[in-house]
Amino acid sequence: MWRRNLLARIAISRDLCAREPVIRSPFVDRWKKPFSTSSEEQEAATEAFVSRPTKGLVYGRLNQLGKNTLKTDIIHFFDGCNLTLSDIRFDYNRSYNPLGAVLQFPSKGPFDAAVKLLIRKGRLYRLEKADRSQWDLLTSYDGKTVLIQGVPRNASFDDVERVLSGCNFDSSSIQMFVRPGFPDSVRMALVQFPTRLEAMNAFLTKNRSFCLNNPISMRVLQ
Incomplete structure (x- = not known):
């Protein structure tokens, strides 16, 4: 008799478990979502990164300087190119005659503007691209x-x-x-x-x- 009652209780509990709705946590669904976006979104992000303008210092070497050329002469010539006295270093030979000067521009925009100024003003100087190593090798006497x-x-x-x-x-x-x-x-x-x-x-x-x-x-x- 007691065995029949036990079997009946087990059957009833199994039936109730089968009917009980399953509650799913929203946090489980959130973590099941993939981390990557769609292919269209990834391509747009990559294109935006590639087309983003790069910022940084740009160096140029200025040649054909006169013996008495001053930093202020260069700044006035390249008016509007964001040059300061600390952005110019002269390259002297052993007799301290100027061979040229290395200019430090804040970005590529002012460097391009300086090239256009040279063309417009008749190429009084000659400006060519330089690198940071040329700048680092020069001593700045700073007009003092x-x-x-x-x-x-x-x-x-x-x-x-x-x-x-x-x-x-x-x-x-x-x-x-x-x-x-x-x-x-x-x-x-x-x-x-x-x-x-x-x-x-x-x-x-x-x-x-x-x-x-x-x-x-x-x-x-x-």
Whole structure:
């Protein structure tokens, strides 16, 4: 008797389980969705990434510079190309004559604008594409260093200081050296100044003066 009752209860519970609705969690359905979008959406995203304009510094080498060309001359020539004094580095030879200058543009747009300006203004300079390594190799004197040429061989550091009397300069920065010249080699000196203004003031007031009765010439290095 008790066995028949037990079998009846088991049958009833199985029937109720079969009729009970299954409740599915919405979180299960969410995680079952694929992560990738449709093929059309993927292609559109890829195309947008490829066509996105790349931003970054662009370098150009400017040739055919004059010996007395200044950074400000280049900035004024390329007006509207977003160049600043810190975006220009001159390339000098061993005698400190400019071979050219490397320009750092904020992006490709200003570089292209500079090329168009050269064409419109008659190609006074020659601008060609450069890379970052050319920029890194150059020293920027930043208009604060003055080159003195024609220093007598027997001149001392004190003699150079006397030439610059009345100017504000760093006396510990004076360097003297000899470079080949024609018909004789030339002795030179480099002197650093605190600001561009003081370096230019020394050039304007002391250029073509004398050191131990020898005429000297001066130039502000960029």
